[in-house]
Amino acid sequence: MNEWVGFKGTKWQKNIDVQNFIESNYKEYLEDDKFLTGISSKTYKVWNKCKKLLAKEAISGVLDVETFIMSGIDNFEPGYIDRKNEVIVGLQTDEPLKRIVNPYGGYRMVKKSLEAYGYHLDKELEQNFKEFRKTHNDGVFDAYTDEIKKARHNHLITGLPDAYGRGRIIGDYRRLALYGADYLIDQKKQDLHSLTDISDASIIQLREDVKEQIKALELIKKMCLRYGFDVSRPASNAKEAIQWTYFAYLAAVKQNNGAATSIGRNTTFFDIYIERDIEKGILTEEQAQELIDQFVIKLRLVRHLRTPEYNELFAGDPTWVTESIGGMLDNEKSLVTKTSYRILNSLNNIGESAEPNLTVLWSKKLPENFKKFASKMSIKTHTLQFENDDLMSPIYGNDYAISCCVSALKLGHQTQFFGARINFVKVLLYALNGGRDEITGDLVIDGIDELQGEYLDIDEVLKQFDKVLKKTVKIYVDALNIIHYMHDKYAYESSQMAFLNTNLEYLMAFGLAGISIVTDSFSAMQYGHVRVKRDERGLTNAFDIEFDFPRYGNNDDKVDAVAKNLVKRVYRELKKLPLYKNAVPTLSLLTITSNVVYGKHTGATPDGRKSGVPFSPGANPTQGADKNGALASLSSVAKIPYKDCCQDGVSNTFSIIPSALGSDEESRIDNLVKILDGYFNSGAHHLNVNVLDKELLIDAMNNPNKYPNLTIRVSGYAVNFNKLTQEQKEEVISRTFHEQV
Amino acid sequence: MNKFKSGYIHSIETMGLVDGPGIRVVVFMQGCPLRCLFCHNPETWNKQSDMKMTSKEIVDEVRKYRPYIEMGGGVTFSGGEPLFQSEFLLEMLQMCRKAGIHTCIDTSGTGYSKEYLDEILKYTDLVILDIKAIEEESYKNMTGKEMDEFNYFVDKLLKNNNKLWLRQVIVPNINDTKEYILKLKKYIKKFKKVEKIELLPYHTMGKEKYEKLNLKYRLLETPDMDKEECKKLQELLNK
Numbered sequence: 001m002n003e004w005v006g007f008k009g010t011k012w013q014k015n016i017d018v019q020n021f022i023e024s025n026y027k028e029y030l031e032d033d034k035f036l037t038g039i040s041s042k043t044y045k046v047w048n049k050c051k052k053l054l055a056k057e058a059i060s061g062v063l064d065v066e067t068f069i070m071s072g073i074d075n076f077e078p079g080y081i082d083r084k085n086e087v088i089v090g091l092q093t094d095e096p097l098k099r100i101v102n103p104y105g106g107y108r109m110v111k112k113s114l115e116a117y118g119y120h121l122d123k124e125l126e127q128n129f130k131e132f133r134k135t136h137n138d139g140v141f142d143a144y145t146d147e148i149k150k151a152r153h154n155h156l157i158t159g160l161p162d163a164y165g166r167g168r169i170i171g172d173y174r175r176l177a178l179y180g181a182d183y184l185i186d187q188k189k190q191d192l193h194s195l196t197d198i199s200d201a202s203i204i205q206l207r208e209d210v211k212e213q214i215k216a217l218e219l220i221k222k223m224c225l226r227y228g229f230d231v232s233r234p235a236s237n238a239k240e241a242i243q244w245t246y247f248a249y250l251a252a253v254k255q256n257n258g259a260a261t262s263i264g265r266n267t268t269f270f271d272i273y274i275e276r277d278i279e280k281g282i283l284t285e286e287q288a289q290e291l292i293d294q295f296v297i298k299l300r301l302v303r304h305l306r307t308p309e310y311n312e313l314f315a316g317d318p319t320w321v322t323e324s325i326g327g328m329l330d331n332e333k334s335l336v337t338k339t340s341y342r343i344l345n346s347l348n349n350i351g352e353s354a355e356p357n358l359t360v361l362w363s364k365k366l367p368e369n370f371k372k373f374a375s376k377m378s379i380k381t382h383t384l385q386f387e388n389d390d391l392m393s394p395i396y397g398n399d400y401a402i403s404c405c406v407s408a409l410k411l412g413h414q415t416q417f418f419g420a421r422i423n424f425v426k427v428l429l430y431a432l433n434g435g436r437d438e439i440t441g442d443l444v445i446d447g448i449d450e451l452q453g454e455y456l457d458i459d460e461v462l463k464q465f466d467k468v469l470k471k472t473v474k475i476y477v478d479a480l481n482i483i484h485y486m487h488d489k490y491a492y493e494s495s496q497m498a499f500l501n502t503n504l505e506y507l508m509a510f511g512l513a514g515i516s517i518v519t520d521s522f523s524a525m526q527y528g529h530v531r532v533k534r535d536e537r538g539l540t541n542a543f544d545i546e547f548d549f550p551r552y553g554n555n556d557d558k559v560d561a562v563a564k565n566l567v568k569r570v571y572r573e574l575k576k577l578p579l580y581k582n583a584v585p586t587l588s589l590l591t592i593t594s595n596v597v598y599g600k601h602t603g604a605t606p607d608g609r610k611s612g613v614p615f616s617p618g619a620n621p622t623q624g625a626d627k628n629g630a631l632a633s634l635s636s637v638a639k640i641p642y643k644d645c646c647q648d649g650v651s652n653t654f655s656i657i658p659s660a661l662g663s664d665e666e667s668r669i670d671n672l673v674k675i676l677d678g679y680f681n682s683g684a685h686h687l688n689v690n691v692l693d694k695e696l697l698i699d700a701m702n703n704p705n706k707y708p709n710l711t712i713r714v715s716g717y718a719v720n721f722n723k724l725t726q727e728q729k730e731e732v733i734s735r736t737f738h739e740q741v
Numbered sequence: 742m743n744k745f746k747s748g749y750i751h752s753i754e755t756m757g758l759v760d761g762p763g764i765r766v767v768v769f770m771q772g773c774p775l776r777c778l779f780c781h782n783p784e785t786w787n788k789q790s791d792m793k794m795t796s797k798e799i800v801d802e803v804r805k806y807r808p809y810i811e812m813g814g815g816v817t818f819s820g821g822e823p824l825f826q827s828e829f830l831l832e833m834l835q836m837c838r839k840a841g842i843h844t845c846i847d848t849s850g851t852g853y854s855k856e857y858l859d860e861i862l863k864y865t866d867l868v869i870l871d872i873k874a875i876e877e878e879s880y881k882n883m884t885g886k887e888m889d890e891f892n893y894f895v896d897k898l899l900k901n902n903n904k905l906w907l908r909q910v911i912v913p914n915i916n917d918t919k920e921y922i923l924k925l926k927k928y929i930k931k932f933k934k935v936e937k938i939e940l941l942p943y944h945t946m947g948k949e950k951y952e953k954l955n956l957k958y959r960l961l962e963t964p965d966m967d968k969e970e971c972k973k974l975q976e977l978l979n980k
Contacts (some may be wrong), residue, residue: 630808635755635806674763678808
């Protein structure tokens with residue numbers, strides 16, 4: 001094909017194989033950041049318009065909603081921000097920041113979110129939809145068991161994607177650029193042709209799905225034609241490669257409203273096209289940066305319509321347009337290119353922002369220059385997260401990407417079934433309360449013995465804990481099996497699946513919230529002599545701890561081993577149960593911002609935490625419990641096993657004040673590089689880094705107008721500080737900020 | 742069986758990024774012979790604390806952080822005054838040297854037992870020397886002690902030719918003048934292997950600790966040292 005002239009390698013030309021295309025063609029970049037350029041005048045103009053719209057949106061929460069048309073790949077007129085200055089085009093609807101109504105996940109959610117912002121769906125459209133269309137949410141609740149409903153209602157299992165898009169799928173959007181839609185359609189037709197063994201319902205389902213994918217690809221071609229681009233053929237230059245890739249992603253967020261819709265791992269892929277154009281003399285560095293900046297602008301404008309309750313769980317309107325950067329090709333060569341720098345440089349050119357969720361895949365062997373540049377940008381913008389490539393690449397190869405916050409998948413070959421998380425603290429409290437919820441008093445888990453005695457006996461508690469855990473895991477698995485069956489049936493993401501292999505590996509992503517509290521509670525029972533107080537219903541409502549006890553977060557094996565054993569125990573249970581589509585279970589310690597809501601709905605705990613107090617985020621030690629300095633805290637988290645246990649990710653958020661990180665910029669950068677090297681060399685998985693003074697956040701809490709763009713890292717993503725609720729802000733400020741004694 | 746020495750520790754900070762090069766585990770040792778006016782750690786004055794550890798326990802603790810400290814970092818013994826427990830300190834320094842851990846002492850150059858001093862300096866890779874004052878009278882005012890011990894330490898330091906970081910706290914109305922900085926500049930010429938000289942602006946964050954400990958805070962009238970002014974003095978010193 002003409003579009004491929006100048007590219008090396010043949011394997012990728014015979015079959016869909018983006019990874020091989022990258023391996024055969026990319027140019028590693030080892031030098032520093034001096035080549036980078038500033039903002040172009042076109043980008044400046046486009047971003048200026050966006051800034052005004054974003055400021056308007058910040059006031060009302062929602063700028064506009066399309067109420068006459070529903071979600072779909074090709075349902076909207078083309079939209080522009082500033083047509084003559086946009087070098088990358090395409091919006092979800094006909095206007096920037098205008099949100100889509102997507103009712104396929106569940107109608108009630110749509111209605112509630114419209115009402116919250118004062119909108120109404122077109123009457124006829126509403127009537128027709130409700131009359132003729134069953135939703136994912138309807139299907140799920142038809143099939144839910146009483147146990148699941150009780151567990152949900154009592155906040156034992158929360159955040160389940162049973163009323164909104166499950167997300168977590170990453171289409172390999174690069175495929176559209178490299179191969180063009182027609183080739184992909186041909187391949188899918190061949191796949192369909194070979195699916196002839198109709199003896200099993202799963203094959204019938206797959207045939208239907210593949211046909212849906214083909215239809216989606218046809219619609220994508222039409223959608224792009226509206227913008228004046230023919231994507232039936234491969235992209236022929238850098239601008240087209242970025243444009244095509246973005247279009248493929250855009251189709252995903254026009255059709256679906258998945259909680260996290262990440263974009264994959266694109267910079268090295270783009271770099272191949274950019275390098276080819278620069279060599280040909282048809283692209284300058286300024287233009288290359290302009291393409292990347294404008295691509296980033298587009299990713300910053302992705303929106304979904306959510307209810308206020310949803311925002312409580314996932315604050316700040318996140319979309320998790322996670323882009324994975326860097327990582328290693330093999331033992332010697334990294335995948336760092338100039339475009340890895342360019343995308344981070346966008347933070348210089350158009351300022352800090354929560355999206356896209358820029359994720360650096362860290363390896364001890366990454367080029368030193370890139371390590372320094374990434375650290376520099378992290379210190380400057382507090383918007384980057386780091387994940388351990390040396391831990392993930394042996395499992396996922398060199399072409400995986402992070403979905404959502406911390407969850408790796410092999411691009412094109414795997415997808416995830418998102419499963420939110422269990423309130424792990426309640427598992428413990430139910431063990432102390434005969435299976436009853438400590439707040440509502442409902443019997444949620446049956447067959448659990450009532451504990452006797454004034455003091456907690458760890459062996460007795462463990463016996464009941466195991467029983468509660470087993471039953472909770474069963475309920476959790478049942479719920480996710482139902483959810484993903486129904487999601488496939490009623491809200492199938494054909495536009496994303498079209499960019500994945502027909503035969504996929506599935507990962508079912510389970511999660512736990514509150515690991516630090518459960519760990520410390522067991523430690524308190526073992527070393528602290530814990531006396532229980534119960535209310536008139538006989539439910540625990542306070543605990544007296546008589547002696548000091550070791551806490552998770554101080555690099556003390558006595559208690560860190562408890563955390564380790566707990567997650568292993570959970571994973572063991574998960575592995576016992578069959579999963580939808582033979583998915584492989586994975587487990588995360590990740591809370592997003594839901595740690596605040598979880599705390600709110602959870603009674604007092606044996607570690608001394610009072611009722612209603614927020615959990616710490618992700619795998620972080622409990623706020624203030626880590627008393628031996630940052631390395632001790634990091635070391636405790638690093639002990640949580642990733643491989644064959646928490647492979648959905650172990651999230652840690654690390655805050656340090658600038659003066660403790662080093663006395664000047666250069667030493668801060670050097671020190672952060674060393675911290676990351678040390679942390680990841682000790683086997684840890686993920687780190688959010690905030691280099692900030694606590695006083696700055698307090699000032700921002702009191703004077704939001706002074707800090708319109710202040711972005712910070714929370715568990716697994718970045719968020720505009722002003723978009724957090726008051727409670728969430730207070731929780732962030734209460735976290736341990738490491739400082740110099 | 743080897744019998745390890747034990748000593749009093751105030752605390753261990755696992756991530757020190759300013760007390761020596763790279764990432765450092767900082768061992769704050771208990772006890773100090775001086776009573777500096779500006780001291781912000783009065784809780785480390787007493788000889789004893791309720792944290793008694795053996796040298797092996799401490800070095801084992803430091804070793805846990807190998808992945809972080811092996812890249813140009815190490816351990817820093819601070820305080821209090823680390824030299825105040827000379828024999829104990831020496832044993833830890835020797836053990837660290839044997840384990841290949843870079844060692845640093847953050848000291849005022851006082852409180853040592855003479856018989857161990859040469860050995861201590863031999864096993865120390867970097868000395869951070871806190872200069873309190875450079876003239877007899879002001880030294881005594883600042884620290885409550887005569888200067889002889891400090892001078893003796895400086896002589897030893899010059900003989901051993903250790904790598905050095907020098908520090909001087911700048912306190913308003915005491916030493917925040919150009920004249921003093923110029924004198925200081927002259928004074929430190931005798932040190933040959935100085936890698937860094939830092940002027941630290943005095944701050945009042947230690948005040949509350951004195952109240953808690955029922956101690957009298959003697960610089961009640963003295964404000965925080967202006968950071969910008971301090972920077973200017975630093976520039977003058979570096980010129």
